Amino acid sequence: MAINNVDIYGDEWLELVFANRNKSYGAYELRKHYSATVLKALAVTFGFFGVVAFGAFLLLKPAPIAARPIGREVTTVLQPIVIARPEAAAPVHHSHHHTRNGHTYSPAPAVQANPQPQTSRVPAGTVNVLPSETGGSEANRISVIEDKTVYSPANADEKPLPVGGAQGWMNYLQKNLVYPEDARQKKISGRVELSFIVEKDGRISDITVEQPAGHGFDEEAVRVLQQSPAWQPGIKDGQPVRIRYHLPVSFRMMK
Template sequence: MKNLSTLFGKDNLDEIVFANRNKAYGAYVLRNEYSNQLTKALFVGVAFFASLSVIPLIISAFSSDKIIEVINTPGPVVLDDVDTPDITKPTPASTVPQDVKTVTNPIYTPVRNLKKDKPIPTVDDLKGAAIGEETKTGKETTISYVPPVVTSGPPAVISTPPAQPAEDPNKLINQNEADVAADFKGGINAFREKVAQSFDTESVENGGMISAVITFVVEKDGSISNLKINGSNSDFNSEAERAVKSVKAKWTPAQLKGKAVRSSFRMPISMKIE
């Protein structure tokens, strides 16, 4: 019995099967488009597998970063890497010519029992000779002699002197410590006379012989500071302080090591108040 599709054709068979039926149903559409979908699937599958076979060839073509040259010669094949050129290693030159005079200079290590195998070269031996592995005669040379560095023994300790403290520029010294004591123009008696001339005896109530001690500091510029009057009579002390401050003439400052310094000064004073 022959197949109905050979008698009526595929399209006629679909029409016969779906006669008087709903052709909008999905089965009718699938049967009509089956051959087209099958053809498309075949071409897509062939293209996919072809791309898979080509990708490794493309990757290998771009990943090669060195050119290897194959030398076609009889015998074993030798591969040369052209990216790494041959470098000829330099031959170290001899530091001492062969025909010059040389002497050995042995270095002895300190040991408990000294064994002297080779004599130490003298100054005459070293004259016009270079240091070599053996002692031999030859032409004198001008190669400079550099004595070997001996590293045996403890390292040298270099001591540094302690830093000297900075001298205080405002240091106060006693008159006896100065090289040149502070002085007033005309001497101390001239200063006493100026104080006495400015002293007002009427400001002191109790009369009689009154004494006090005047202390002050002669600054580096010749002015006086830290003025103090030590005595038993307060009126006398106050007036003596006023009289000293009224003297405007400056002192000659004390000298120490050629520089003006601050120095303390002490002067007793006595007056008879009637």
């Protein structure tokens, strides 16, 4: 037999090596079934990793999301609320007439020394007193302006704070955001840009999709923001104010 023509991976080479040797010892069987054993081991290994990857795909959750405030100020000016407050009625002076020698005399009106100006108590807040154009016969008009300006976080003395702080907000989003089924089936990722206002009482309002992503991403992000617990409101000059935040929400498929 010519050795140069022998396939070292075939049975012919194995028979040549174990010629005149004890084939029942074990080494012969191991070498004879070596290729089949390796193929089985590879099949089991790839099958195991395939099951793990498929399970991770089924349990896929959105990536962590963090609120990123953008220093843009949006101002909303509303018409003042006008409250009419009647003027105090002027005192009525009764004239006392005296008759002397057939003539009637009326005493001169009494003049009060150093009269004190009248003051009226008005509600606390920013007020503008508008004088009457027709004199004292018409009520004074007091304009009370409610501050409904929407500030950016950079202009607040104290920024709004979600329940549990930044980590609590991240945990809330991770727990409640659900990957849209349509996007999951199509293996689509997306990023939604939203903005919302933290009101003076901490409620979230005016949720706006600034940059939509489609495939159900926009609706899912808005749904979770609408269900958000109330925040601790922002403070400016010692008073709660309205603050607008911008929030990017990213949905990604894990590979």
